[in-house]
Amino acid sequence: MRGDCPAVVRPADECDLLGGNPVRVEAIGYDSLQIATLPGHDLGDGMHIRFTFARALGLHCLVVSAWQDRPTPCSERTLCSAASRTGAWVLWRVLAETLSISAYVA
Template sequence: MPGIVAVPVALALCAGLLAGPAAPSGAAGESARPDCRAGPAGCYGLYTYGYSLGLHPFTEPDAVRRQLTDHFWLFPVSGGCAGRISAGARCELLGGNPVEVEAVGDDFFQINTLPGHQLGRGMHIRFAFSRTFGFHSMTVRAWQDRPSDCTGGVLCSAVNRAFARATWWVLARTLWWSAYAA
């Protein structure tokens, strides 16, 4: 796919701006950082996108999630990741970007970027699946432990959000069709 070839180029734009995460202020009265693995509350929010996966009246949201996590080659930037992923698994997405599967629930899974990822470490991305009146949807939410030089910068942050929106749209279109097999 032509859009997937642009992955390393788009990510490379941000890679040049990344110098690592911002250092904590160290103020005496500063409270402890929240555990961002659990969700975006109290963390640095990046984006939330919603996508329709079409009408699948006889398919539950957990079946759509299983379709993706059991056949991870459907993921548009799966790279060297195995066909089946589970919590705790580590792999490299397209372009040599290391991630860890943080959690897999009934109707969601979540990944976390590791050191060496072109967008920096500590970016959590949750893919949640739901169904209303037979119509399925996928919500993709991303947040970070703290802003990196990229997510704090206007250009890199905009490129990251635009790339993510397009990439997850490709995933949604793939799941639109593959959910029939779920």
């Protein structure tokens, strides 16, 4: 995690990710990290995002799951929902490419 987050995070820690996106660490597992977005985050508040690290066929994989506890106006509109899914796919694709380059360099 980057931004003003400490090098070691613990559940219930709150910090801003790169770009000033506030989050709270919800859970840390052996192979996962789960955060919740807070007010002021680009994705809005109340989004839960779990990053799970897996290994398949000798490759390391990052699996990202995201959900909200409450429905949003966008989840009820087909066009808005499609645009949101497309935007999310582009955002996560950029993140995946950045992580793959960073992992390769490391």
